[in-house]
Amino acid sequence: MIGSLTLDQLRVLVTIAETGSFSAAGRRLQRAQSAISQTVATLEGTQGVKLFDRSGHRPRLTEVGRALVGQARLVLSGAGHFEAMAAGTRDGVEPELAVAIDPMVPTAPLIKSLRALRDAFPHLAVSFSTEGLGGAERRLRRGDAALAFCILLPSVPDDLKALPLLSAQLLPVVASGHPLAGLGRAATRADLEEHVQLVLSDPSAPDGPCHGILGTRTWRFVDLSRRLDFLLAGLGWCRMPEHLVAPFLADGRLVALAIDDDPAGFSGPLMIYAAHLRERSLGRAGRWLLGDLQARFDGPSDRVVV
Incomplete structure (x- = not known):
């Protein structure tokens, strides 16, 4: 039953699968073997399944047990991402960063910056969309994107905050x-x-x-x-x-x-901007991405004229 399931029970189950025995799991988790056995018994009882075959010298995962170990890993990973996202939000990192680009934007520096963003904020959910001309700006206004890389014609609208990135010749x-x-x-x-x-x-x-x-x-x-x-x-x-x-x-x-x-x-050349709504400030990750892109476009080896 899901109401009685705990992350600790799942952690114990996965640790047993990784270490190969109850005693080894107890050593890794710094618990007595009896506590490990009791946790497994409680998990089997509340879920109504047999996780281990105890007929041999040492308990072995049943077929159901092996399948549930995989599910347990997914749940623990999701819980880890949940905690990391919550911690990041406390530190000013947006829970998700949605990015949209118009077709004139060169992709090579953007790909490098998005890779670097993933390394700097590994738990950040990033969504990315390529748009037709004017599409990135529309996604900003609909609230579907927090950050757009686009050409703004004939001028920058008053409700957008736009940072010039590079000229497009x-x-x-x-x-x-x-x-x-x-x-x-x-x-x-x-x-x-x-x-x-x-x-x-x-x-x-x-x-x-x-x-x-x-x-x-x-x-x-x-x-x-x-x-x-x-x-x-x-x-x-x-x-x-x-x-x-x-x-x-x-x-x-x-x-x-x-x-x-x-x-x-x-x-003269067109200007490509990084834009967001004035009323919707960027979080730490969005600001970091802008700073990284600026450095790449300003650097002599990555200067792009389009």
Whole structure:
């Protein structure tokens, strides 16, 4: 019966399984063998099962006993996590950290920081989601994420606290076999009007405004990797984060596209922010993650230009 089950009983059962005998379990737990035997007998009696076969020289786990040892380990582990989470909360660590990122955010530094976060806060529950353009900000507002890494256009909203992390320089590119790649000069507005621009858009408003549109022939995507597939296939041109297209520029599958009087070029790079709601302060783990990411982006070996 669950009401009479104690963590101590489960700890004794697991210790016997690990040490191989009642006496060895007593030595590890610093208890008399008789106390260990009584704990097992009480556990068997209250649960109505036979955990040990006592017909031989020494008690051996029954089939049911072996199965319940596994369950006991799970319960003890869960109790340990419960205690660690409670202790962390007392020390200002949030019980859970939900993170959301927009597609423009480079993942390599984020992966390194999340690994380091796991080492620094091993009992922290972390949830992670990748979103379409604008999705991370929406998750913040719905309360589904505590921290978002995203681009905020046209400016940082008043209800968000946003820390600039890095600039995002988008590079106009086109497949090497596309007509625009063979111009031999900067493309004009008239040149671009003849070809499709592959545009990354907000999935909640696929026909809404997008950054850097030139011309009227647009194909809209909510998935950055799918847009890259269409770009490599020569079905249009677009602006892409440089770190994503660098391998294809190096092997010649893509070429950089110069644009005459490009308004996006005059407006400068986009900024990627780490953002959270002003009314919802970050806990220790969230602040730690931000500090670690800042160090990685500011370090010369990890500086990222996208």
